[in-house]
Amino acid sequence: MGTSLLFRLAPELRRQFGTFTTRQARDRGVGGPRLTELLRAGEIERLYRSVYGSLLYPDGADRRWMAAQLAGGEHTVISHRAAAHLHGLTYTRTGRRPDLEMSVRRGSRRFSSTVRIHTQVPFRPSDVVEVGVWRVTSVAWTLSSLAHDLGAGHTERAVGAAMAAGKLSIEQVAACVPRFRFCAGVQILRDLLHRLSPELRLTRSEAERLVLRLVREAGLPEPEVNLRVVDAAGRVRELDLAWPEFGVCVEIDVHPSHDGTIGRHRDGRRQNDLIDDWRVLRFDDLDLQFDAPTVVGTIRRSLARAGADI
Numbered sequence: 001m002g003t004s005l006l007f008r009l010a011p012e013l014r015r016q017f018g019t020f021t022t023r024q025a026r027d028r029g030v031g032g033p034r035l036t037e038l039l040r041a042g043e044i045e046r047l048y049r050s051v052y053g054s055l056l057y058p059d060g061a062d063r064r065w066m067a068a069q070l071a072g073g074e075h076t077v078i079s080h081r082a083a084a085h086l087h088g089l090t091y092t093r094t095g096r097r098p099d100l101e102m103s104v105r106r107g108s109r110r111f112s113s114t115v116r117i118h119t120q121v122p123f124r125p126s127d128v129v130e131v132g133v134w135r136v137t138s139v140a141w142t143l144s145s146l147a148h149d150l151g152a153g154h155t156e157r158a159v160g161a162a163m164a165a166g167k168l169s170i171e172q173v174a175a176c177v178p179r180f181r182f183c184a185g186v187q188i189l190r191d192l193l194h195r196l197s198p199e200l201r202l203t204r205s206e207a208e209r210l211v212l213r214l215v216r217e218a219g220l221p222e223p224e225v226n227l228r229v230v231d232a233a234g235r236v237r238e239l240d241l242a243w244p245e246f247g248v249c250v251e252i253d254v255h256p257s258h259d260g261t262i263g264r265h266r267d268g269r270r271q272n273d274l275i276d277d278w279r280v281l282r283f284d285d286l287d288l289q290f291d292a293p294t295v296v297g298t299i300r301r302s303l304a305r306a307g308a309d310i
Contacts, residue, residue, distance in 0.1 A: 003277050005038060006028050006054055015133060017066045018057025022050045047071070048111075065100050068115050072104060077128050077135050079103040079118060083142040086131045088169065089158055091113070103130060103137065118145075128176075140172035147185030155188050159196075170197045178291035190286070207252045208240055212289050215241075218296045221308055224252070239278075246306035249278050250299065254285040277304065 006013070008028040012020040014075045035052065038044045044052045048071035053063060060067050069076060078086065081098040102289055103120035111117060127141045137145070139162050149290070163167035180186045183186055208225060215223060223241040227249075231237050242249040274280055279302055304310055 005034055006043060006056070009054075011059065013054055016070070017046065017060070017063040017205050018054045019063060019067045019070060020052055020054075021070050022052075024050070024152070035233045061097055061100075064112070064114070066133065068100060068111055069104060071111065072102060075105045075122075076136075077103050077120075077123060077137055079120075079137040079142065080116075080145055083136045084146060084158075086134050087135050087139055087154060087162075089139065089142070089167075090164055139153070139168045140174070140176045143168070144176040144180050144185070144189055145172070145183075147180075147187075147188045148183065151262060152191065155185070156192055156195075159192060174286060177286045178294070181287075193286070207254045207285060207288055210250065211241055211283070214288075214292055214296050215299065217299070218300065218302060220310060221246075222298075227276075229235075229274075231274050237274065239274075242278075243303060246303055246308055247278050248281065248302045248306055249274070250281045250283065251281055252285075254288075281310060 008030055009020050009025060010077060012024050012028075022035065025031070025056075030038075039046065039052075040053065044054050047064075047067040051067050051071045053067060057063065064080070065082075069078065077083075078100070080101040082101045085098055099114060099116055101118065103118045103123075105120065105122065121178055123137075123141075127138055128262045129138050130205055136142075143155065143158055143162065146158075149238070150158065159168065159173060163170070170193070173189065174197070177186060177189050180189065212223070213224065220244060223243050224239075225241055225244040227239045227244065228244075229237050229239060229244075239249040240252045274310070283300060284290045287295055299310060
């Protein structure tokens with residue numbers, strides 16, 4: 001009896017290393033009472049809530065990874081070193097099969113103690129790809145998430161090898177950088193991007209024109225460009241774009257003087273001296289080129305909070 005019931009699930013069992021979900025079983029006519037029969041008969045075992053495994057198939061890493069992926073559902077993605085392994089990326093220190101790492105939404109269910117979980121904001125469609133039966137972070141996202149752990153040298157070699165293999169483009173790396181702005185490895189990515197593709201770096205005037213165009217296309221109030229003001233320390237400052245009636249300004253960090261420790265220190269002091277009278281929004285060249293909707297949305301929210309009718 002048990003074997004005949006499992007035969008109905010043969011396509012799923014073959015494709016999923018001997019695992020299946022209650023929904024898949026129900027679609028094949030193996031409902032709750034029959035699953036209970038199979039459990040009692042020792043034909044299957046419960047791996048996670050709503051995920052089972054046939055004891056006719058051997059245990060192994062593929063089976064455990066698949067069970068976790070099925071348990072997590074559509075919002076769970078294999079990521080980090082596990083994703084690098086599945087992508088076959090070189091120079092990522094993944095010679096042996098790593099432990100399973102998955103990125104999940106906040107509040108997701110508990111997984112086995114052998115699964116390392118990363119809490120992740122919702123992915124965009126381009127962030128997730130299929131590698132065989134696996135739902136995996138894209139090559140660009142995977143290498144971006146590993147940059148800090150790998151270090152500059154390994155990251156550069158991994159990116160170079162992936163580009164040579166046709167798995168990655170420099171534009172895909174650049175598109176990830178703004179979204180990793182708060183991660184420890186973002187400076188490694190920025191430095192790498194500027195070395196590999198210096199033409200991606202905007203000049204200050206080009207950046208100002210781009211922000212002005214974005215603002216106009218979004219129907220936001222017209223800003224003043226290169227407005228001169230006196231800061232809290234009594235110094236004359238020039239704001240890239242400003243809405244003085246709302247106390248909002250935009251500073252664009254793309255000029256070479258913004259690079260390095262001294263440049264960042266000077267920018268920090270400049271912002272501190274302006275903060276009493278202005279809400280200072282800072283964007284860099286990668287924000288402008290690859291995350292323009294966020295730039296516009298941030299400006300819109302700041303103007304709205306200041307009383308702009310938008």
